[in-house]
Amino acid sequence: MSDLSKIPIHTEKHAPEEARTNPLAGVFDELVRFAQSRSMYMLHYCTGCGAIELPPAMTSRFDMERLGIQPMVTPRQADILLVTGYVSVKTLKRIILTYEQMPSPKYVIGICSCTVNGGMYWQSYATAKKLSEYLPVDLYIAGCMPRPEAVIEGMRALMANIQSGETEPWKDYYQRYDYYLGNQQHLFGDNWQTPTDVIGQAQHYGLAGPETEGEHTRILQQYQQPLVAHKLRLK
């Protein structure tokens, strides 16, 4: 294992995107992608030990605001979900709920090696080993707590990705929802459900692909009738 460069990095390719639903994006796609890349709001949700590296990245020495990145409190306002440190099974439930509450386009960065392959907790019965089984992960920043420079490097890589716009893993969650749901049910049991109606959202925004519905979603439907918003009714 003397030469690290020889180890190939696993990347996955996804289907080309379909028609956009947002007329504004159609008009000046380039500007929109630039804006999305230049203004990323980081969700202020510290899942594990790696989060201690974020404050130095935000404050005066490294100052993420230069890149247009601000910490935001609620998932509704955030774009990036930083999953830092080991992901215990209990925390994974909250991460999935928060991820589904974030408006897309949304990006997940797995900081620390525990999200990559379980890290030093690889033997533990209580931690989820590979984050990308449960959530589409854009980017991993390895290191058992990477230094702020590494975090910012990761952010710049993500900004480049967004700017180029060829990979958009957040669509993968809608298009292959059944696969992700299967893994989640495998871990949390069959009655696992979140209040967000992901399938409804997929159909509403035209992001549903062939693999969105599957046998796992059928299991989900057994336990949960979809939470449809209260309709305004006069009668």
Added chain:
Amino acid sequence: MSLLDALLLTALGTLIATLATVRTRWVGYVASLGLGLQLLVLFLLAPLGYGAPAVTSGLAWDLFGQPLVLRYDAMSWYFALITLGAGLVSSVYATGAWSDHYRAAGRSPGWLQFALALNVFTMLLLLASGDFLSLFIAWELVSWASFLLMALAAGPALKWSLRYITYATAGAMSMLAALGIVFHLTGSLNYADFMAAVDQWSVGLITLLTVLFGAGFAVKMGILPFHLWQAGAYAETPGPGMAFLGAISSRMGLYGMMLVWVQLIGLIRLIEVHIPLTFLSLRDVLMWIAAFTIILPTYTALKQNDARRLLAWHGIGQGGYMLMGILSASALGSAGGILHIFNYATNQAVLLLAVFAVVYRTGTADLNKLGGLFTRMPLTFVAMLVGIIGLAGIPPMNGFVSKWMVYRSLLSEGMPLLFVASVIGTLGTILSVYKLIHNTFLGQLRLEHEPVQEAPWSMVIPMMVLALIIFLTGFMPGIVLDWVAAVQAAVGLPVLPHTLGGVADAHGGLDMIMLVLVLFAGFGVSALLFYATGRSEPVHQLDNYAGGHFLSADVRYHYSDHFYAGLMHRIGHWYRGSFLWFESVVASLASFLAQWSATFYRLMQPALPMLAMAVIVLWMVS
């Protein structure tokens, strides 16, 4: 047989017809039809609202040498219009679905309609009073009629209506004393002699008369020292009855004040009367009472947990505005005060009807047991929204115009502390009305309120009509300002030059038409900006951020109890209920005297009176 007689006779006819059909099912339709007819006759009297001379009634008769004259002038026409409007709306609201609900609850809607018709008739009579005697007679009839309306819903209403009638009788007695003094001074009870003789009277006498008459009217109006009965008594009145009472019944007190203080005694005299040891004149004292009447009830309303109580307390608060406006004696201020009577009547009526629509569907008016009804009762929500915008006095609605006038006049008259006091009142109103609409319509919809439906059409239509009136008179206040100008002329106040849009004034006028148009233009542009950028998807109320917690329908996470906790930390200890304490002191004194006099009769030995008599005789002989 002048038009005024026609009006009074139709009112009497409605009363009798309602009484005849009180047991049947269509008593509501009879009452509403009658009230509609009265409104038509009132429209025939419409020239009064535009400066025509007063109309006197044919059936005058004199009793024991005192002539009783009935006449309508612009002021009475204005008040009659609001009374009949409120009466018609409440009676239409009370027919149809609401009456079946009320009958199912074991009470008779027939008597409610009769009480409403009786109230309207007695109020029209009061407005027609041409001299002090007919004023007092009609005043007693009005207070007893509203007593009947309050006591209809047995149970807690009995306690509150008894308290009301004790206050009302005390007020009436102070008026009777004033009547006696006037009779003693002028030898007759008609207005002309009073106005002629008022010049020679001493300052002390004018203050005495103002206080005595004022006390009687203040009880009905709920001005500060006498306001304790109003919130509870109004809250216990059944549905539309409360809407009627809240909208117009307490304004009869204001009619009296305008009649006696402004028309007969004249505000100039009130200004000349200086209170010794202070630099205040009598008018300033009254304005400060009005100012405190604005603040204290509004901040009591803030703490109420029952929607009806909250709105009843606001009734008292807004009364302070009207009094403040009228007492400012400037053209702008008095026009603001008089306009506020109309505006507030519509706001209070629509809010109360909305609250009772919610009670009709959910069975409770307790703000801590409601929530999230917007998706289930949208039209009632629209009515309440228009009502609270009007009540808070925010631009597109009519409440803003009258409050703007009052502020503008306070500002140009140079009364800083009163200006600040009334603004504190407005802010308190905004806070408490938001609590009302938030706890009822916004937030989490409870499980048991899922199947709730919109209120039936017989209740929604009156609300929508009122909401439309509120918006129209807000958009074009000129309509009502014509009537207000006529009232000012009739009462002897300086008349306000006005345009259809509002007040044209070199140093900062108001043109509602342009402002509302700009406002809606702004809304249009932002709506365009909003709907042009991507489609949004409505989500269920459980799909909410709660710090990673999984929300579930059975857990109540709706924030409604102790709504303004921060504010209450600061001003919570200022609520000491000093008026309640004062009232209990008076009550305990009276019961002590009563106890003593009762024992006087039981224990007294026969010998003592004989001894007393002997002493008197000896004293006589010596």
Added chain:
Amino acid sequence: MEIGKRIADIILMPIVAFVIGLFMVLMLRKIAAKLQRRVGPPFFQPLIDIIKFYSKTTQVSHGLLHDIGIIMAVGGYLAAESLLPVPGMDGLSDKGGIITLTYFLMIPSLGLALGVGQCANPNGSIGISRALTAMLAYDIPFVIVIFGVAWHYGTTDLSEMISLQQAQGWGAFEMPLLALAGLFALQGMMGKQPFEIYVAPAEIATGPMVEMGGKYMGGLFVMQCFQLYTAGVLYTTLFLGGGTHWLDFLIKIFAVVAIPMMIAFTFPRYRTEDMLRLMWKWPVLAGLLGIAFVMY
């Protein structure tokens, strides 16, 4: 012409307001950064943020009233801008004076309150109840200031006030105490650090903005620009002689807005009751004294 000019004003003024507002937000974040010895955001960051929010694919709404709330919030400010006279454009300022403007500024907060209420989130409701309490707190000194100023100039029409100040010198010199009270009120109206308990991120997850994502949050950012702009321009109109020509007008409003921003990022956040105590003690005292001087 007069109608045409007026319509042109009504269209132009909000746009001008938005642009200046953007730069004010940039200045705000730059001052914050410089105070914390940071580099601070790039030049067009506020605009980029807004574009990003509006360009979101999935927009989470909690129903019709949530949308109407945001529309009212932004629309209210669009209308309020036309009441604020700017060099060369008077808009509707003669139709409604300063009292009308104060009430027009309440429409956006009411709209926001309704929208947040519909989101059925306890954080939002607590935030709104604190925001209304904050409004109660800073409105009293603000109203005292309005009374003093309106009594001093004898009018409530803002454009007339500007012309008077051109003639007899700035308001700040004639009414120093009122200017001081005005600063306190300005600090409250900005909704920034010392008095932003209703947006406390850690405690109630940014209060009213808890459920606002995508174009909803974008709308609130636009509203924030208008809020800063209105506060700045109003203060300059009342005390610093308002705008006669653009250059000194811009310098004045940016200077006026800079002061509360400086204070904002050096002070921790006040609790609601302490904010009430602070706002009702010193500014009210200064304001009343100012009125006493002005009137007698």
Added chain:
Amino acid sequence: MNLIALVVALPLLGAFLLPVGARSVGWVGRLLGPALLLLTSLVVIVLWRDSGGVPSHIELGGFQPPLGITFYLDQLALVFALATSLLALLLWPHAAWRDARVAALMLLMVSAASGMALSGDLFNLYVFYELVSVASFGLVAAPKTGAALAATLRYVIISGMGTVMALTGIALIYTQTGTLNLAHLTLLSATTLDNTLGLTAFVLILLGIGVKAELFPVNIWVPEVYATASQRVSALLAGLISKLAIIVIIRLLVLLFPQPEALTLLLVIGALGVLLGELAAWHAKDFERMLAFSSIGQLGLVLMAFSIPGQAGLFAGLAVAMHHLIVKPALFVLAERWSGGFAGLAGAGWKSPWAAGLFILFALSLIGVPPLPGFWAKLMTLLGLLGQDNWIYWTGAGIILLATVFEANYLFRFGLGLFKAGSESRSAKVPVHDAGSLGPSLILGAVLLIATVMITPVGNWLAGVADQLADRELYVTTVLGAGRELP
């Protein structure tokens, strides 16, 4: 003309024949009383129609006026004579149907009462007053319960002392003037009775007769007696007899003692009566005591009304007195079924709506709510009181106003209690009114409503009566014939 003597004689005769007749023929004992009353009321009506409003007088036994017994028949006297017989007929006690002795006492009281109304001689008045007292002792003690006997004992003691004082007063007058005929006395009063001695005599008579008129110092017996006696008897006592006593006092006041001090004395006593009466009524715990105290208050008000100098005072006093004459008996009749504490009566209004409606009508009239006659009476009183420039009169008016507030409170506390929807209100034991028990109240209620509708004619008629009462020369000329100038 001298048929009028029958009005007094017939019931007297009946009173003595009744026990004999009852023993021999059963139905005679029961029907004789009402028949006689019907007869006397017919006589009075016939006489009233003939007299046509002009006062006349008759001498019994042919003696010239200053000596013999004279009856003076002016409008006032006739009205009260008629009222006596009609009310007695209306309120004929239930006991009287069974027990001959009670019927005899009733007839005795009626004859004495009408005698008091008619007689023009001072001593004659005293005799009739004595007869009425004795008859009322018997009637009050009729229920024979312990409480009734105790109350009657106190009543007898106080009446006894009262009559003693009245007698000394009359004796004083006799020593001063040497005559007992009212007309003759009016002639002499200007010279002899216009000093403190005269006033003392007036005070003595006032307090003596005041016992029956429930005046302040001497009305201690009222609550106990009315609470324990049968409701119809107390109705008669409170409604009728007390008014007659006041009429006697007023006649003396007008004819013999026109001094202002007498009027102020009346005012003070009346005011104290009103204040204490209403306060005690507010404190009362059961229905009869409340009515008793309320009648004390009302009679105090009557007295204050009469204390207004001049014709206005007499008119106001008469108005209040007549109004009380109608309302109080009706309320006492209601008390027949609704006796006892308030708790027991919760919800009684739902069970007997007609009775509750009547109670509210009478309560409104007592308080003085406009269309009802009670209001006009109280208005006239207040305007009269406030018309004087004397601070005492103004305080009197103030006391009346204050008392009205208490009155409104306690009357409607009871009234609303009738409609309390408590659970026990539905229970069987709540008393129910049927048509029989409501008869007299309904009639009196009807009279009240008629008076409300025809308020102006009634008002003018009362003004006429008041003028006649105030006119001293008319009294003297009719009794002593023309030619005797009045000093």
Added chain:
Amino acid sequence: MTERELDTHLVTILRELESLEYRQTSPRRVRIDVTREALPGLLELLKGRASYVHLSAISCVDWIEDNEFELVYHLWSYESNHLVSAHTRIPRETARYISVYDLYKPAAFFERDIFEMFGVYFEGSPHMEKFILTEWDGPPPMRKDFDAEAYVQETFNWQSYHPDWLKELEEEGGGVAIRPEEVRR
């Protein structure tokens, strides 16, 4: 109170309990082995008479060979700054023991922890339910007979990066981090 007097003081107190093994393991630490039934008595004695008021922890040791669990109660006295650890053995199959919650309130948390991790049920302890491992429905994980690595291999297919050099290591029985010779048979 020096160690000397302390030692004698403890000995005199503990004489009342029979079958007690007392050993001074270090200057400030004493180890007491006591039978299952006597332990609550010992704790009461130490708390009452010897000012050991602080129960800092209860730890559990899984002697799978002797088929027993060993419970160690760590007691600390602020007055004499001295630590006593009381050891006792309970059978592994039944895995039930009496709670000392009535003596030391913190015991509730320690006992719940041991209940979750080792499956030892303490009668009388207030919260005998899952608190940390709410998501875990397998056997008590800290027991020696539970092989975490095997569970991980079976539930998480986390090693999608599976080059050939890794496959050889696994054939010889090693994992990524353990050399073949160290693998337990």
